[in-house]
Amino acid sequence: MNIIAFYQKATSKLYWFNGIPALLLRLFLAPIMIIAGFSKLNLSDPDSTGFEVLLASDNVVNWFGNAEWGLGLPYAEVLANIAAWTEFLGGWLLLIGLLTRLITIPLMFTMVVAATTVHLEHGWFAVAPSNSAVSTANVLDWLGIDAAQKSLENSDQVYVRLNKMREILAENGNTDWLFEKGNIGVMNNGIELAVTYFIMLLALLFIGGGRFTSADYYLYTYWLKPKL
Secondary structure (H helix, E strand, O other): OOHHHHHHHHHHHHHHHOHHHHHHHHHHHHHHHHHHHHHHEHHHOOOOOHHHHHOEOHHHHHHHHOOOOOOOOOOHHHHHHHHHHHHHHHHHHHHHOOOHHHHHHHHHHHHHHHHHHHHHHHOOOOEOOOOHHHOOHHHHHHOOOHHHHHHHHHHHHHHHHHHHHHHHHHHHOOHHHHOOOOOOOOEOOOOHHHHHHHHHHHHHHHHOOOOOOOHHHHHHHHHHOOOO
16 A cells, blocks of 8 residues: 555544544633633622623623723623623533534634734733743744834843742742742733634634534434435
8 A cells, every 4th residue: 555545545534533623622612711701790799699690790891881991892781791691601502512603703703802902902922921032923033023023022021020020039938839839920911812712713613513522413413404
């Protein structure tokens, strides 16, 4: 068997496993979306009762509507509830792979809104790199993109500040306890995660919930597939 024939035979077998990537994408995204929606709703407030537990919290509504320290969006209460339920319900649908392609559309929209209204002004990185030598901004710098150099300079400044934080903590704190659960970092709050989630959702829009691994597959196979 020549190498081309072997390759073709091997790749043809992948057809039976092509639901696995979709399953892994769904399992990765589902908890993120569920908890994002849950934290926006009064479901997370033990003092809320009755119908109000199903509504977006006052803090979230205020953040959506306030132009000074929030998003400054119109119809804040409506949009806050739509966003909360899109994420909360959408996450559960992703988990079981039901209406996968349909739910990715509003979820992608929420990622675009989050990226452009909350994170864009902070640049790309969610956590600021503290070592410019291994920052992915180097690749963009090699390609001649001016903003990359600013990012690398920022990484050098983050390194200086983190070292100063460690010095202060070493002098005044119990570093064994403080660093027991991990090292310290600088949150940059850039668009990195929102864009990553958008790309993953876009992939699910095209590939669906997954062969053998989603409720969509069985719904189509046993109820919706045209009978010949």
